[in-house]
Ligand code: 5GP
């Protein structure tokens with residue numbers, strides 16, 4: 001595989017690692033499989049290289065990722081703020097993984113802004129703005145885990161990628177591509193999977209750990225969402241699902257339970273744009289997905305105080321749930337042409 005980063009960048013990163021005593025690794029808020037996978041993989045790789053590393057996560061993360069090696073040692077910033085702040089401020093090297101703007105770490109953003117040591121960002125979201133010394137930003141690569149593998153390869157750290165690190169990397173590659181169903185057409189993705197298999201990963205077990213460990217309530221919440229709450233608007237090629245706090249409580253909602261739910265309306269024929277509205281205490285969290293050229297990153301930046309990728313984005317609407325939905329519906333007519341030409 002050709003090199004992703006040049007020799008000088010590789011040497012800079014190597015120098016940072018060599019000269020560091022304490023390394024902190026951070027993902028975005030509400031971390032997903034790619035965020036936790038990349039952080040824990042790098043944590044294990046750095047430990048194998050004899051370095052002291054700590055993962056600091058802005059808030060709690062789903063059960064279906066808690067099997068990942070070392071994730072039980074990660075510090076939760078919201079639950080253990082004092083230790084988390086100390087870890088970040090005492091680090092002399094910071095890895096920013098799977099996000100590119102400190103605001104995306106929410107409650108942790110101020111602590112990151114105050115951090116004075118060296119920093120490296122490895123990310124695949126558009127428009128990076130975080131003030132890091134090294135920025136490795138590749139939107140064409142489908143997961144941060146895949147990027148991390150390439151960077152570790154380019155700095156000569158292959159030997160430190162053991163089975164556990166390889167399984168964490170595979171997790172992010174799998175979850176950020178919907179189990180290799182989208183953004184997964186690059187031959188390099190499969191070259192990397194081949195290398196991970198050679199590291200001894202149990203691919204089927206990783207899949208089962210993530211996708212076959214639902215609680216019965218999670219399935220019932222999905223059933224309820226599809227039967228009672230999915231709205232399809234064929235005239236706008238759009239669909240959405242909304243869930244109130246009350247409904248979430250009714251199904252004993254746990255972090256990660258609504259992961260993937262946003263995608264269902266997109267499986268309806270001719271639907272190219274879909275949204276999941278989740279009622280929070282004082283705003284509505286929105287997840288947006290699209291097929292084709294319609295950019296949900298642009299839509300989320302314009303209307304939802306958010307962003308993401310062209311076909312997967314998120315954000316917030318500061319309105320009560322019903323008003324947020326009305327607001328969303330009122331925006332659609334202006335997008336008719338873009339929605340109708342998203343897939344020719
Ligand atoms: P999800 O809908 O799964 O929460 O997020 C989908 C994508 O949008 C992810 O790539 C995520 O990083 C991004 N995203 C989610 N929420 C936000 C947000 O509030 N702001 C920004 N800038 N990106 C978001």
Ligand code: MN
Nearest residue numbers: 034098144176
């Ligand atoms: Mn990602």
